[in-house]
Amino acid sequence: MNIIMALFPLVFLIGMGYVFKQTGFLQEAFWANSEKLNYYILFPALLFSNLSSVKLDLGSVVMLYIALGILIILISLLLWGLKFYFHIPVLRFGVYIQSQIRFNTYIGLSLMSLMFGTTGMQLFSMIIAVAIPLVNIISVCSFTQSAQGQLRFTLMSIVKNPLITACLFGIIFNCSGLLMPEGISQLLKLLASSSLPLGLISVGAALQFSQLKPDFGRVMLNSVSRLLGVPILAYFVAQSFSLAPLHIAILVVFFALPTASASYILTRFFNGDSQLMAAIISLQTLLFALTFPLLMGLLF
Template structure:
């Protein structure tokens, strides 16, 4: 437990630093918007590309990842759509509930994996990202869209324009091409990747909106509990049932124990969902994950 807390403390401290700097107005509002944009469109895709371009991608590993992601996301969506049918939840709120259970904070996840599981864990987690990012984006867009407003062309365009998806796709294609990155370019990408996680974690902190916690407390608590505790417990059970290796089990449980991403707020706002509810869930999940992640990790490590 001590080593886990030691690894998690710098990450939590960076998030807290971002929150303090934003609320003390140390930088202008435009700084955080620019930092988020720089990371989302440039630094983070470069990191994903760098990890996947040089990763040793095993087809058996890809099949394993596809299997557990399909099982877990299918179970989560089945339960969510049954609840939607019973309570007649509109898309504006249903999309929020879906994102809070199927999307994940890649900044926190990669930072933890780099700290605790090193290169072997990073390779596995990078492949999980390459497969899961398109899947969870499709599920999120569909959940936020009413049936009559469903347009396959606009959904496809949204996915094609997603820089994280493009970073993953280009990285995998480069990997399969058999080409090698020139040393200077590889070092440049590594430098960009090194900037991405600290900046991303501070942007996570800057995006927290605790005033949004005053409303809809019950949905906030239910979604936080299901994402941070039920999902990783279910992932652990499935990994044990399928006889996954220790590292695979640890990485998958961590993945499903992560809080939802702050990018969910942007997508919710763009697609006219309940952005205030989304802000509240993001903030509560991120805050509570500082307590739940050490417990979950201590259980599987």
């Protein structure tokens, strides 16, 4: 599928959410409630549905997992090195870590569906089943200067994360060999079909372009690094592992995604630089519509 055409419905829905929020078309209470519904019910239903029905062949994706883990850890270590070299404050460093390793799952799954169909969505679901716990642990660690209380908070946040739970139960059900009753299967599909459009509209509503002015140069450098530098690095690492063409494409798309809107929530929880985080989320999401077609044309 043409990349521009694949991006069009995503950009339209994100833009719709932004317009709805700015014009007050929907009341403020709607956004918090819709995000809660999607985070705890609709999106977990989508992940469970994908992972419970995929034909699990871990042997075929083990190298993909290794490449994924190496890239996330390599990027994190590089940023930690820059932190000590430039004496970056912890409350800003946590923002920089999240901006480079966290990913927008709504945009990712929507793209996988449009570009690679059901196979792409299922492979992406298998990737995020591993990536979500890993990037959450690293993100929490980046905001903390001591180990006291860190491990307990990190473990509890992972255990209580409905996306991780949905992935885990989806894989367990898949491995059990049980058959999903048709009524439940159809219910899950109906719930799942609502998740991505609502998620993309919520992404648009969360954009805050007013935060860009104070740190525009720094935010632009950060965004270009994430949206072009990181996926190009992922491409060459994937090539060195001799991954299958589809796996290479999916890994590159994964690392080409803008950072997650939820990064703002974690930043505020740790009293980090939430204005900088909001600016980065907004600019990365906006630039993604430009950098992604460029990246795909350059690499594929």
